[in-house]
Amino acid sequence: MKKLGTIWIVGILLIVLVACGGTTVTPDLPPEILYGEDVCDQCNMIISDERFAAGLVVELAPGKFEHRIFDDIGDLLAYEKAHGEEFTIAAYYVHDYNSKEWIDGKSAYYIQSEELFTPMGFGLAAAAQRLEAEALAEEWNGSVLSFAELHERTMAGQDVTEHVHQQN
Amino acid sequence: MNRAHFAVTIPFIIIALMLPKGSVAQKGATDSLQSLIDAAAAGALVEVPYGLYEGTVTINKPLHLTGVPGENGQLPIIDGKGNGTVLTITAAETTVEGFEIRASGNVIDHEDGGIVVEQAKNVHLTNNRLTDVLYGIRGVEAYGLKVIGNTIHGKDLHIARRGDSIRIWQSEDCLVEGNTIEKARDAIFWFSDGTTVRNNHFLNSRYGIHMMYTDGMTIEGNELNGNSVGAYLMYSKNVMIAGNTFRENRGPSGYGLALKDMDGVTVRDNYYIDNRVGIFFDNAPSRIDITQSIERNVLAFNDIGALMMPAVQNNILRNNTFLDNLEQVGLKGGGSNPGESLGANGWDGNYWSDYVGYDAGGEGTGDIAYHSASLFENLADQHPALGLLHFSPVEQAIDLAAQAFPIIKPKPKLSDNVPRMTPLLPQTMPVVAQPSSAMGWLAALLLAGAGLLYWSQRPKFVPDLPASLAPHRANDKRTSANQAQVPSRSIQKETAMDTQAAVNEPMISVQNLTKRYAQPGRAWWSDATITAVDDLSFELKEGQAVALWGVNGAGKTTVLKCLLGLLDCDGELQLDGTDLRKDGRNARRHFGYVPQELAFHNDLSVAESCRFYARLKDVDLARIPIVLDQVGLMSQERKAVGALSGGMKQRLALALALLGDPPVLLLDEPTSNLDAETRDEFLDLLSQLHRAGKTLLFTSHHLEEVEQLAEQVLILRDGKLFAKGAPAEMMHLLNPKREGQRTHLRAVEAPSDAAYLMTVPVHNGVITPTQVRQNGSVFS
Numbered sequence: 001m002k003k004l005g006t007i008w009i010v011g012i013l014l015i016v017l018v019a020c021g022g023t024t025v026t027p028d029l030p031p032e033i034l035y036g037e038d039v040c041d042q043c044n045m046i047i048s049d050e051r052f053a054a055g056l057v058v059e060l061a062p063g064k065f066e067h068r069i070f071d072d073i074g075d076l077l078a079y080e081k082a083h084g085e086e087f088t089i090a091a092y093y094v095h096d097y098n099s100k101e102w103i104d105g106k107s108a109y110y111i112q113s114e115e116l117f118t119p120m121g122f123g124l125a126a127a128a129q130r131l132e133a134e135a136l137a138e139e140w141n142g143s144v145l146s147f148a149e150l151h152e153r154t155m156a157g158q159d160v161t162e163h164v165h166q167q168n
Numbered sequence: 169m170n171r172a173h174f175a176v177t178i179p180f181i182i183i184a185l186m187l188p189k190g191s192v193a194q195k196g197a198t199d200s201l202q203s204l205i206d207a208a209a210a211g212a213l214v215e216v217p218y219g220l221y222e223g224t225v226t227i228n229k230p231l232h233l234t235g236v237p238g239e240n241g242q243l244p245i246i247d248g249k250g251n252g253t254v255l256t257i258t259a260a261e262t263t264v265e266g267f268e269i270r271a272s273g274n275v276i277d278h279e280d281g282g283i284v285v286e287q288a289k290n291v292h293l294t295n296n297r298l299t300d301v302l303y304g305i306r307g308v309e310a311y312g313l314k315v316i317g318n319t320i321h322g323k324d325l326h327i328a329r330r331g332d333s334i335r336i337w338q339s340e341d342c343l344v345e346g347n348t349i350e351k352a353r354d355a356i357f358w359f360s361d362g363t364t365v366r367n368n369h370f371l372n373s374r375y376g377i378h379m380m381y382t383d384g385m386t387i388e389g390n391e392l393n394g395n396s397v398g399a400y401l402m403y404s405k406n407v408m409i410a411g412n413t414f415r416e417n418r419g420p421s422g423y424g425l426a427l428k429d430m431d432g433v434t435v436r437d438n439y440y441i442d443n444r445v446g447i448f449f450d451n452a453p454s455r456i457d458i459t460q461s462i463e464r465n466v467l468a469f470n471d472i473g474a475l476m477m478p479a480v481q482n483n484i485l486r487n488n489t490f491l492d493n494l495e496q497v498g499l500k501g502g503g504s505n506p507g508e509s510l511g512a513n514g515w516d517g518n519y520w521s522d523y524v525g526y527d528a529g530g531e532g533t534g535d536i537a538y539h540s541a542s543l544f545e546n547l548a549d550q551h552p553a554l555g556l557l558h559f560s561p562v563e564q565a566i567d568l569a570a571q572a573f574p575i576i577k578p579k580p581k582l583s584d585n586v587p588r589m590t591p592l593l594p595q596t597m598p599v600v601a602q603p604s605s606a607m608g609w610l611a612a613l614l615l616a617g618a619g620l621l622y623w624s625q626r627p628k629f630v631p632d633l634p635a636s637l638a639p640h641r642a643n644d645k646r647t648s649a650n651q652a653q654v655p656s657r658s659i660q661k662e663t664a665m666d667t668q669a670a671v672n673e674p675m676i677s678v679q680n681l682t683k684r685y686a687q688p689g690r691a692w693w694s695d696a697t698i699t700a701v702d703d704l705s706f707e708l709k710e711g712q713a714v715a716l717w718g719v720n721g722a723g724k725t726t727v728l729k730c731l732l733g734l735l736d737c738d739g740e741l742q743l744d745g746t747d748l749r750k751d752g753r754n755a756r757r758h759f760g761y762v763p764q765e766l767a768f769h770n771d772l773s774v775a776e777s778c779r780f781y782a783r784l785k786d787v788d789l790a791r792i793p794i795v796l797d798q799v800g801l802m803s804q805e806r807k808a809v810g811a812l813s814g815g816m817k818q819r820l821a822l823a824l825a826l827l828g829d830p831p832v833l834l835l836d837e838p839t840s841n842l843d844a845e846t847r848d849e850f851l852d853l854l855s856q857l858h859r860a861g862k863t864l865l866f867t868s869h870h871l872e873e874v875e876q877l878a879e880q881v882l883i884l885r886d887g888k889l890f891a892k893g894a895p896a897e898m899m900h901l902l903n904p905k906r907e908g909q910r911t912h913l914r915a916v917e918a919p920s921d922a923a924y925l926m927t928v929p930v931h932n933g934v935i936t937p938t939q940v941r942q943n944g945s946v947f948s
Binding site for chain 2: 035036037038039043044045046048049117120121
């Protein structure tokens with residue numbers, strides 16, 4: 001009966017293993033990304049460039065939060081568009097292009113440019129200040145959008161979250 | 169070259185030749201190079217003598233800029249001095265050939281790099297060497313760009329800080345051929361329809377190839393080794409992926425080839441070896457009216473052979489070889505019904521190394537279906553962290569529980585109703601025109617291979633290998649760089665007295681080896697076992713030949729299988745100080761194994777068989793004529809294996825074992841199937857190898873083998889060491905007649921790693937006892 005005992009022990013260990021997974025997530029903290037290691041929840045690619053990395057805090061059930069991470073701001077929006085009905089979004093996080101610091105996605109300003117090469121080709125970057133965003137937009141021959149404008153276009157199915165360089 | 173350009177270029181050639189070759193006068197003379205370029209007429213040929221040209225350069229008119237090598241073949245150097253992009257080309261119909269381009273800037277926001285081609289058609293970049301560049305070659309709206317025969321070596325930065333080796337963007341009908349790329353971020357091909365990427369080496373980067381929005385692309389004959397991901401292809405259609413090798417791509421996701429939202433893809437004749445995942449499907453195809461063909465690929469030794477997202481459908485996988493992947497096919501996330509999800513794809517007609525079945529009629533396909541069902545695999549699909557427990561008692565216990573309790577027994581996640589009994593080997597790729605002789609040879613050698621088998625090892629463990637193993641890596645492409653750091657034992661013997669002690673250390677050490685098999689027919693809760701090897705200890709010194717002597721069932725083969733890591737066992741097993749049970753995967757490359765039961769692909773020629781095995785083992789194809797010559801098969805290299813005599817097949821098996829130039833040969837009853845004359849010839853051959861320094865451990869119950877080959881004989885009885893000594897001392901015990909009367913369970917295990925097994929062949933349509941495969945074992 002030694003084997004039966006082994007099975008029970010293994011089963012208990014597995015339950016403990018699964019139960020111990022995960023850390024506490026709250027909406028007020030951005031995700032931690034291991035660059036070069038973590039993969040994007042939308043495209044499955046490795047996240048390497050913090051300038052364009054983005055994150056969501058999603059609420060799956062009341063008080064139960066999880067992070068989603070992305071290699072491109074466009075992938076964040078594409079993910080929301082595809083999975084938005086599965087959860088409530090508690091917070092958006094993007095990086096300020098210049099400082100590379102996490103900033104609140106809703107209050108950020110977005111630069112869209114065909115000259116900006118981003119990991120998934122959406123051509124989107126973010127800045128905390130409008131003046132910074134305008135300077136970058138001028139450098140890249142792009143335009144500046146607020147979160148509301150960007151989000152509205154995305155959810156309306158306009159081409160912001162399609163690739164800005166979509167082929168003819 | 170456009171001959172019409174010669175007339176206008178002669179003055180510039182003269183100017184160029186007047187410049188002192190390789191002299192200091194060239195140093196800092198960027199102006200002279202830029203001036204040369206500025207002074208040249210559009211379309212001119214400008215030959216630039218060897219020298220150092222510092223600073224960045226721009227070509228804004230059509231030119232043919234050719235580097236003239238120095239006396240020792242050194243390329244003229246354009247050194248960016250760490251500022252910006254070294255060479256900018258904005259003019260169509262421009263050629264740059266034969267330069268070393270180095271030291272770009274380091275600002276990723278500016279995309280500093282070696283060469284950028286902007287809004288210029290039909291630019292050719294050929295045989296240049298780019299080193300210490302953040303980005304390598306960028307083409308933006310560079311239609312018809314040709315990047316041929318270049319080497320690109322990125323800056324030594326963390327992978328997240330590197331630039332792309334090649335980035336071709338908004339540029340159609342480009343050709344990237346015969347390049348070698350190492351230590352970069354990605355090679356990117358976006359919005360560049362009709363581009364061909366052929367015969368390149370993408371090494372040790374993040375994404376070997378990252379392709380998006382590029383229809384009609386061809387990716388063929390490339391080697392994608394040691395990257396985080398081999399190739400990630402997205403959002404494109406009508407793409408051909410053929411004849412590539414995806415090896416040891418083991419980054420965080422570790423896909424050999426990943427397909428996301430790809431439609432109309434043909435994937436054939438590729439090798440996927442030792443990746444985390446051989447091939448990954450994510451919404452590919454994305455359209456339900458499209459069916460994709462995945463054919464004649466070899467997926468070997470990956471953690472997961474093929475991995476699919478739950479909604480993937482309409483991929484027809486046929487004539488592929490699934491060989492000893494930890495998990496042959498997986499469903500990412502597990503899903504509620506893996507069988508239904510994976511069943512939306514076609515799985516009939518593949519070879520599965522874990523197939524349990526038989527082929528009574530000799531049609532080449534199994535008479536019962538292959539089913540892939542494992543509760544542990546299903547759990548691991550849902551919780552990838554459990555993959556760490558593969559091959560552990562946990563996996564065994566979970567699958568045992570699944571067998572015991574039907575309520576949790578998993579349904580098959582896929583079935584193959586006509587499983588192949590033998591693999592169908594990938595077809596060789598045509599050898600295309602090569603940019604340089606060196607690259608041509610390299611590519612030709614790589615493309616000529618078609619083959620299957622053996623352990624594929626990861627280089628990351630190499631520095632930890634014991635010193636005495638180093639000389640045997642001389643032909644190992646992956647480890648040659650480490651060779652100089654690890655002096656060979658034989659060299660040490662000649663140069664240092666203090667290494668004598670090391671020489672006296674055993675090459676192989678077996679201590680307290682015990683192997684027990686489950687008692688056939690026992691109840692699931694029972695611990696009843698049969699002990700095949702019982703507390704066995706022995707040692708072999710370098711260059712020694714030792715025979716394991718005993719009747720069938722004495723445990724001889726089991727000892728070899730334990731050394732090869734094919735059987736779980738108790739005890740300590742070391743190869744020159746390396747623990748075979750902890751780092752066996754790496755150490756095993758230093759074993760050559762000749763099994764008792766030979767199973768070849770009879771339709772292949774001898775040379776093709778060797779190429780097939782060499783490809784899987786990542787051995788330089790130049791070794792093939794050497795080993796064929798060693799075993800006396802050079803004159804038979806074009807002969808079909810099926811037409812070889814038994815002795816010739818035995819020689820071929822030995823040749824395959826010698827491909828990697830292993831220091832140790834393990835031979836399982838090497839002459840048991842040979843007639844007397846052939847046996848003598850084969851023993852002579854083994855004696856020659858022994859005299860040449862090979863360490864031999866062989867099983868035998870033939871007196872002549874022991875007398876001719878062995879310096880020591882270990883007599884096994886019932887799995888225990890009964891006696892040991894020199895053959896002459898043991899002669900009174902080596903009595904074949906008396907030993908032959910002892911008959912016990914014979915558990916001859918067929919190889920499960922196909923290093924020595926394609927499959928068990930059917931002879932004349934009659935099933936022999938060894939044709940029933942069960943979990944990689946053959947019972948007779």
